[in-house]
Every structure is written in C-alpha cells, then in structure tokens.
Amino acid sequence: MKGPRVVMPVLDKVERRTNFEEVACGYSLEEAQLEASRCLDCKNPRCVPACPVAINIPKFIGELIEGDLDEAYYTIYDANILPSVCGRVCPQEKQCEQACIVGIKGDPVSIGALERFLGDYSLENDVLRETKINENGIKVGIVGSGPAGLANAAEMRRMGYSVDIFEALHDFGGVLKYGIPDFRLPKDIVTTEIDRLRDMGVKFHKNVVIGKSITIDQMMNEEGFQSLFLGSGAGLPSPLGVPGENLSGIYYANEFLTRVNLMKSHKFPESATPVRIGDRVAVVGGGNVAMDAARTAKRLGAKEVFILYRRDMNALPARLEEIHHAIEEDIDFRLLRNPVEFTGENYRLKQVRCEIMELGEEDKSGRRRPMPTNVFETFDLDSCIISIGQRPNPILKESEANLEVDQWGRIVTDNHQTSIPGVFAGGDVVSGAATVILAMGAGKDASIEMDKYIKAKQSE
Amino acid sequence: MYKILKKEILNKDIDLMVVHAPLVAKNALPGHFIILRVDDMGERIPLTIVEIDGENVSIIYQKLGYSTTLLGKLNVGDEIADFVGPLGKAAHIRDVKSVLGIAGGVGAAPLLPQLREYSRLGVKVDLVIGARNKEYLILVDKYKKYCDNIYIATDDGSMGTKGFVTDVLTELYKEKKYDHTIAIGPLVMMKYVVLLNKKYNLSTDVSLNPIMIDGTGMCGNCRVTIDGKTFFACIDGPDFPGEGVNFDELIARQDYYKEEEHICNLRLVKK
Ligand SMILES: Cc1cc2nc3c(=O)[nH]c(=O)nc-3n(C[C@H](O)[C@H](O)[C@H](O)COP(=O)(O)OP(=O)(O)OC[C@H]3O[C@@H](n4cnc5c(N)ncnc54)[C@H](O)[C@@H]3O)c2cc1C
Ligand SMILES: Cc1cc2nc3c(=O)[nH]c(=O)nc-3n(C[C@H](O)[C@H](O)[C@H](O)COP(=O)(O)OP(=O)(O)OC[C@H]3O[C@@H](n4cnc5c(N)ncnc54)[C@H](O)[C@@H]3O)c2cc1C
Ligand code: SF4
Ligand code: SF4
Ligand code: FES
Numbered sequence: 142m143k144g145p146r147v148v149m150p151v152l153d154k155v156e157r158r159t160n161f162e163e164v165a166c167g168y169s170l171e172e173a174q175l176e177a178s179r180c181l182d183c184k185n186p187r188c189v190p191a192c193p194v195a196i197n198i199p200k201f202i203g204e205l206i207e208g209d210l211d212e213a214y215y216t217i218y219d220a221n222i223l224p225s226v227c228g229r230v231c232p233q234e235k236q237c238e239q240a241c242i243v244g245i246k247g248d249p250v251s252i253g254a255l256e257r258f259l260g261d262y263s264l265e266n267d268v269l270r271e272t273k274i275n276e277n278g279i280k281v282g283i284v285g286s287g288p289a290g291l292a293n294a295a296e297m298r299r300m301g302y303s304v305d306i307f308e309a310l311h312d313f314g315g316v317l318k319y320g321i322p323d324f325r326l327p328k329d330i331v332t333t334e335i336d337r338l339r340d341m342g343v344k345f346h347k348n349v350v351i352g353k354s355i356t357i358d359q360m361m362n363e364e365g366f367q368s369l370f371l372g373s374g375a376g377l378p379s380p381l382g383v384p385g386e387n388l389s390g391i392y393y394a395n396e397f398l399t400r401v402n403l404m405k406s407h408k409f410p411e412s413a414t415p416v417r418i419g420d421r422v423a424v425v426g427g428g429n430v431a432m433d434a435a436r437t438a439k440r441l442g443a444k445e446v447f448i449l450y451r452r453d454m455n456a457l458p459a460r461l462e463e464i465h466h467a468i469e470e471d472i473d474f475r476l477l478r479n480p481v482e483f484t485g486e487n488y489r490l491k492q493v494r495c496e497i498m499e500l501g502e503e504d505k506s507g508r509r510r511p512m513p514t515n516v517f518e519t520f521d522l523d524s525c526i527i528s529i530g531q532r533p534n535p536i537l538k539e540s541e542a543n544l545e546v547d548q549w550g551r552i553v554t555d556n557h558q559t560s561i562p563g564v565f566a567g568g569d570v571v572s573g574a575a576t577v578i579l580a581m582g583a584g585k586d587a588s589i590e591m592d593k594y595i596k597a598k599q600s601e
Numbered sequence: 602m603y604k605i606l607k608k609e610i611l612n613k614d615i616d617l618m619v620v621h622a623p624l625v626a627k628n629a630l631p632g633h634f635i636i637l638r639v640d641d642m643g644e645r646i647p648l649t650i651v652e653i654d655g656e657n658v659s660i661i662y663q664k665l666g667y668s669t670t671l672l673g674k675l676n677v678g679d680e681i682a683d684f685v686g687p688l689g690k691a692a693h694i695r696d697v698k699s700v701l702g703i704a705g706g707v708g709a710a711p712l713l714p715q716l717r718e719y720s721r722l723g724v725k726v727d728l729v730i731g732a733r734n735k736e737y738l739i740l741v742d743k744y745k746k747y748c749d750n751i752y753i754a755t756d757d758g759s760m761g762t763k764g765f766v767t768d769v770l771t772e773l774y775k776e777k778k779y780d781h782t783i784a785i786g787p788l789v790m791m792k793y794v795v796l797l798n799k800k801y802n803l804s805t806d807v808s809l810n811p812i813m814i815d816g817t818g819m820c821g822n823c824r825v826t827i828d829g830k831t832f833f834a835c836i837d838g839p840d841f842p843g844e845g846v847n848f849d850e851l852i853a854r855q856d857y858y859k860e861e862e863h864i865c866n867l868r869l870v871k872k
Binding site: 309310311319347348349350353354355356359376377378380386387388389390392393395396399400404405409410411412413414415417487488489534535536 | 638642644645682687688814815819822825826836852853858868
C-alpha cells in the first residue's frame with residue numbers, strides 16, 4: 142500500500158483573513174514527486190475518462206517522477222491550455238480524483254495539485270511548447286474570453302485559423318478574472334496564460350459587446366467570419382424574489398465580486414471603485430460563489446460573516462475544500478434558514494427575516510427537500526450578498542431572433558451547433574452555471590465541429 | 602485606447618467630447634449609452650451617446666465627482682482607456698403627434714438625440730429646459746433646430762422663468778396639450794415631473810441613471826423597481842415609462858457611496 146497523500150501547505154488561517162494572498166501554497170518539487178509516486182500507472186487509467194478534457198494523467202505523472210518536467214507540462218498542455226487555473230479550481234474530487242483507483246482504499250492521487258505544480262513550473266520558468274501553425278487564412282470569431290472561449294481559440298488557432306476573440310469587459314478571462322477571487326486564483330496567472338494565447342497569434346479585442354457593437358449577423362455577413370463560437374457565459378444573477386431585495390446594501394454576488402476582483406475595490410481609493418459592506422454581512426446561498434463572497438467579505442474587514450442556506454451542511458453544493466477553508470476563516474454557517482424579507486430604513490438594509498426550514502423527503506436531486514416551518518428568525522445586517530445562481534444574459538438573443546434559447550435563456554445546441562448555421566456555442570451559456578473545465582471541454586469539442594463545418598462548406 | 606478628437610467647454614461644469622470609437626458608432630441609436638474608464642485604475646461610468654458622426658461618438662458630461670472630473674482633465678489628442686457600447690435599449694419612439702421634452706441640467710444631453718428623432722419623424726416638439734442659472738443652460742442652440750417652442754427655467758431667474766421646470770410645466774399645461782412627454786434630469790426632478798404629469802393624465806418617459814458597472818446585465822448594480830418588479834437599467838432600459846418607478850429607492854441606491862465619492866474627490870485636490 143502506498144503512503145498517505147502529501148498535504149499541500151496553506152497560509153495561516155488567522156493571518157490570511159486580512160489579505161488576498163493565495164491560501165493554498167502549492168507543492169515543492171520533492172513534495173510533487175513524492176505525491177506522484179503514489180500513482181499506480183494503471184494500464185486502463187480510470188482517471189483519464191473522468192477528466193472532461195482527457196488529460197493523459199499517468200503519462201504526465203510518469204514524466205514528473207522521471208524529473209522531465211518540460212515533457213510532463215507539454216503532456217498536460219496538449220489537452221488543457223490552462224493547467225495552472227484548472228489545477229487550482231477544478232472540482233477534482235468529483236472528476237479525475239473521484240475515479241482514481243488509489244482512492245478506493247485511501248486518498249486518491251492529488252492529480253489537481255500535480256497539474257497545478259507543472260502549470261506553475263512552466264509559468265515560472267517560461268517553459269513553452271513552440272506551436273507550429275500552418276496558417277489557412279480563414280477567419281473565425283469567438284464571443285467571450287472565459288474558459289470556453291479561450292479553449293476554443295487555442296484549438297482553432299492550432300488548426301491554422303485566424304482567430305479573433307471579442308470580450309465585452311475591459312479585461313479577458315471571464316469569471317476567472319471577475320468572479321473567482323485572488324486568494325484562490327491569483328489574477329496574474331490568468332493574465333500570463335492568456336498572454337500565451339496572444340503569442341500564439343490569437344487576436345484579443347476588449348470592449349466589444351457582440352449583439353450591440355456588432356451583431357452575429359454582421360460578423361457572418363459583413364466581416365467575413367466563416368464560423369463563430371459563442372462562449373458568453375452565464376452572467377445574469379438570479380433574484381431571490383423576496384420583498385426588499387433592491388434596498389441599498391444588498392448585492393448580487395456578481396456585483397460584489399466584480400467590484401473586488403475586476404475593479405480592485407479592495408485597493409480603494411487607489412482604484413476608484415469603492416465597495417461597502419460594513420460589519421455584519423450575510424451571504425445567501427451555499428455554492429462556490431457563496432463561499433467566495435463570504436471569504437472576500439471577511440478579508441474586506443467584516444466582523445461577522447454568515448452564510449444563510451436553506452438546507453443542511455451535507456447538502457452544501459460548494460467544494461469541500463472551500464467549505465473547510467471558510468470554516469477555518471470563521472465564517473458562520475446558519476443553516477436551514479431561508480430569507481423571506483429584507484427590511485430597511487430610508488431604503489438602506491437593516492434586517493433580514495428568515496424562515497426556519499426542516500428537511501423533508503428526498504427531491505429529484507436526491508437531497509432532502511427543505512420544508513417551511515412557519516417559524517421565523519430575524520438578523521441585523523449591514524449588507525447582504527445574494528448568490529443563488531446565474532443565467533445567460535439576454536443580449537445575444539435579443540439581437541438575433543433566430544438564435545434559439547430555452548426557457549432559462551440558455552442557447553440550444555445540437556452537437557455544439559446553434560440554430561444559426563455556422564454559429565456554435567458552449568460553456569455556461571449552453572449548460573447554465575457549471576465549471577471551468579466543462580466550459581473548456583465544450584470549447585474544445587466545438588472546435589472540431591467548427592472545423593468540420595468550414596471544411597464541408599469549402600468543398601461545396 | 603480611444604482618441605479624443607474634439608473637446609468643447611459648454612460651461613464651467615459641462616464639456617462635450619468627440620471620441621473615435623468605430624465599433625460604438627456602428628450600430629448606435631438614440632437612447633443608447635456607453636461605459637468608459639478614464640484610466641487603468643478608473644471606475645466604469647455610463648454616459649449617453651449624444652451624436653454619431655461616422656466613426657466618432659459625442660458625449661457630454663457634467664464634472665460631478667472623481668471620474669467625470671478626471672475625464673475633464675483630458676484634452677484633444679489624449680486617449681481614454683476603455684469605451685464600450687452602444688449599451689442599453691434604444692429609446693422607444695412612440696407613435697404620437699406632439700411631444701414635450703423636459704430637461705434638467707446635464708439631462709439636456711441625453712434628451713437631445715430623442716427629440717431629434719421625434720422631429721425627424723415629423724412630430725411637433727416643444728422643450729422645457731431648466732438649469733441653475735443662465736451659464737448652466739446647455740445645447741439651447743442645437744435644440745432650436747428641432748423644437749417649435751423652448752421654455753426656460755433657471756433657479757435664480759437669470760434667464761426665463763425663475764424656478765424649477767415643474768413651475769414652467771404648471772403654467773404651460775394651462776394653455777397647451779401634448780400627447781406625450783420625456784423627462785431627463787436629476788432623479789428628484791424626474792420624480793416630481795412624473796407626479797405632476799399624472800395629474801394631467803400625461804405619460805412621461807424617463808431615463809434612469811443608477812450606478813452601473815458592466816452594463817451587460819451581469820452585476821445587478823443598476824436594478825430599479827418599477828411597479829414592484831425589478832428591472833436592470835443597463836439591459837432593460839435606461840428609458841422606462843416613469844409612472845411606476847420607485848424613485849426614492851433609486852435615489853438611495855445612487856447615494857450609497859457618497860462617503861467614498863468624497864474620499865475620491867479629496868484625491869483630486871491632491872493631484
Ligand atoms: C465566483 C465564482 C466562483 C467559481 N468557482 C469555480 C470553481 O472553483 N471551479 C470551477 O470549475 N468553476 C467555478 N465557477 C464556475 C466557472 O467559473 C464557470 O463555469 C466558467 O467560467 C464558465 O466559462 P465560460 O467561458 O462559459 O463563461 P464565462 O467565464 O462567464 O465567460 C464569458 C465571457 O463572455 C463575456 N461576454 C458575455 N456576453 C458577451 C457579449 N455579448 N459579447 C462579448 N462578450 C460577452 C463575459 O463578459 C465573460 O467575460 C465559479 C463561478 C463563479 C461566478
Ligand atoms: C445610462 C446613463 C446615462 C448617463 N448619461 C450621462 C450623460 O450623458 N452626461 C452626464 O454628465 N452624466 C450621465 N450619467 C451620469 C454619470 O454616469 C454620472 O454622473 C457619473 O457616473 C458620476 O461619476 P463621478 O465619479 O464623476 O461622480 P461620483 O463621485 O461618482 O458622484 C458624484 C455625485 O453624483 C451622483 N451620482 C453618482 N452616480 C450617478 C449616476 N450614475 N447618475 C447621476 N448621478 C450620479 C452621486 O450621488 C454623487 O453625489 C448617466 C448615467 C447613466 C446610468
Ligand atoms: S483538468 Fe480537472 S479533471 Fe482534468 S485532470 Fe486536471 S484537475 Fe482533473
Ligand atoms: S487512476 Fe489513479 S493511480 Fe491510476 S493512473 Fe490514474 S491517477 Fe494513477
Ligand atoms: S450595470 Fe451591471 S447589470 Fe446593469
């Protein structure tokens with residue numbers, strides 16, 4: 142039997158509450174190789190098909206053990222252009238690591254941490270695979286620079302296409318830049334990974350809202366794009382739908398996180414965008430976004446931060462590691478509480494009234510359904526951050542009547558093809574809020590269909 | 602980067618700028634706005650598109666606080682870091698025979714493209730325009746091209762009626778009838794114009810100016826309550842029928858960062 146998992150060092154749980162430094166510190170080479178040696182190099186590795194982009198995991202682990210770090214990195218990069226990102230934020234425990242054979246009797250191999258180690262190694266040492274591109278001169282356009290768009294761009298570029306990415310915001314990376322906080326994913330990592338795509342010849346255009354600045358129709362029929370990929374994500378926050386939701390002091394998580402991550406409000410006034418949260422902050426929701434919001438609020442100086450969630454601890458959808466870090470940082474979990482009303486004074490938030498819930502029968506998701514008890518509890522608050530989900534924004538649909546979307550505004554696709562010929566889509570805009578690696582997988586798979594479509598059209 | 606091609610000082614507080622922004626100009630319509638960031642550490646602030654000329658976009662801004670003052674420090678040849686648009690829904694141009702525009706302060710800027718559009722369609726257009734004093738009245742000459750009658754109100758009586766636009770309206774409604782009105786100005790002004798117009802059964806479109814960040818429906822900062830329902834001003838607006846708008850809530854939301862704005866302004870003094 143192999144030894145136990147090598148534990149990744151983390152920052153001190155008290156000190157880190159006052160800064161935005163990355164919490165998980167990464168492995169050293171020795172630690173990485175020791176952890177890598179726990180892999181059994183399976184003939185039929187169960188981990189590989191469990192990775193949405195099918196990284197050749199045993200191969201890179203073998204190369205890492207041999208000390209051939211460059212090769213190990215290339216093995217990952219061929220399948221995944223954002224290893225430093227995915228190694229950090231992938232829900233590994235539900236993907237590659239859940240399938241790992243070593244996990245049957247003990248802790249699975251820390252595949253994500255090893256991937257992160259190699260990604261960081263390449264960034265720190267400027268190790269980069271030369272990509273030879275055979276230009277075919279055919280223009281393709283990509284809407285949105287989140288993981289889906291970036292993965293699609295890399296694949297299309299490798300096939301020789303001339304690739305333009307259009308991003309509505311003033312910075313690239315989608316949720317990686319505006320949503321996920323620095324203490325989980327330092328922003329310079331995302332920037333450097335994106336710069337590599339730029340070096341590969343992908344052209345990045347900021348401040349362009351497709352559907353407004355240029356429409357899909359104009360891109361296809363006036364600007365000469367032969368195919369488009371829509372990776373515009375799921376940005377529109379879902380409301381709670383309770384009275385008082387628009388009082389001042391109530392944020393949707395997107396606004397709160399965007400102020401801090403994209404607009405750098407924690408550096409106010411050096412950065413001109415402020416954020417105001419006060420001493421007592423409630424976060425509504427139990428997913429990764431809620432954990433990020435709560436931990437960010439703590440770092441901005443809130444004295445008391447609590448999570449309001451309508452089910453119990455076992456049902457929290459956030460990653461275990463995030464919940465664990467939140468608990469360490471003194472985030473208070475007030476479970477089985479469902480906000481029913483916000484009240485304020487002069488339109489400023491003062492209190493939230495919650496209904497206490499109890500768990501009933503299992504629902505479709507296999508979790509026990511929260512049931513109202515008609516018993517209520519009220520908390521005093523300075524601010525509240527609502528993070529109960531996101532949907533795609535309506536901009537593309539409103540500008541393109543032919544673009545078919547479902548009742549939640551998600552683009553309907555058949556094998557990544559939308560209802561408009563030549564226009565493909567993937568990532569959160571198709572699946573609804575999901576994960577970085579699923580978005581990347583979709584971007585990658587769509588590139589194959591786009592290539593087929595263009596080739597078929599040209600041979601007509 | 603987006604180059605400033607022209608700058609015109611309209612009065613002590615208000616400038617006009619022409620900015621080279623081909624992708625904003627391409628599809629812009631009356632009622633659309635842009636969001637800009639003066640520099641790399643800047644806020645994203647929304648401003649209405651006043652005019653389009655080829656690849657160039659005119660904006661008019663009032664130097665109210667940090668970002669607009671910083672913008673005002675730029676000159677012809679300088680570049681603005683970020684400039685994105687056209688955002689929002691184009692103004693809903695109604696099928697009417699006569700329309701009254703009501704502008705307060707810098708609201709005269711966003712109102713202009715809408716009245717121009719009504720005038721182009723052959724609708725009879727009148728204007729009531731209000732400002733602190735004579736020096737602060739803007740665009741009156743431009744409006745003359747599109748309006749049959751222009752009524753002026755100044756707080757100090759230095760030009761036109763002494764008082765607010767609502768004082769002028771009360772007198773005007775005694776003799777004239779309109780099919781529809783559009784009011785753009787400070788939130789308090791729009792609130793009282795809507796209240797007054799309701800008494801005359803007169804519809805009022807307003808243009809709302811909540812604090813915004815992305816302008817694409819992503820953050821929810823710009824939300825407003827209308828008839829108890831939530832709307833995002835950046836994607837559902839910024840123009841809305843004024844009757845159901847909860848102005849008091851919106852005023853509170855706009856004032857939320859007052860103290861921080863003050864801190865930012867202190868930095869300007871130091872600069
Ligand atoms: C706070 C937070 C934490 C998360 N944590 C994790 C995690 O730990 N692990 C994980 O796997 N996943 C996590 N996720 C989910 C993950 O980030 C998303 O699933 C992923 O980013 C989706 O990628 P995407 O490319 O589809 O969309 P996005 O990342 O949303 O990117 C879409 C981009 O398109 C742009 N855009 C939108 N409309 C237009 C338009 N009309 N024209 C031009 N550009 C446009 C947007 O501005 C945006 O930049 C988290 C999400 C959030 C919000
Ligand atoms: C769709 C839209 C179109 C707009 N068009 C124009 C325009 O054409 N010309 C123009 O001058 N302004 C316009 N505004 C308002 C403009 O965005 C604000 O004046 C600007 O953001 C203030 O930034 P600041 O940093 O200079 O001032 P701040 O220091 O942020 O604010 C100074 C004062 O202005 C108030 N304020 C804050 N935000 C706004 C706001 N969004 N609107 C009005 N007052 C605000 C605050 O209460 C504060 O007292 C528009 C706003 C919107 C939403
Ligand atoms: S990308 Fe994610 S799922 Fe794939 S190997 Fe890396 S951590 Fe595992
Ligand atoms: S399943 Fe686990 S042990 Fe087997 S190859 Fe994959 S990582 Fe190694
Ligand atoms: S400005 Fe962010 S949603 Fe409207």
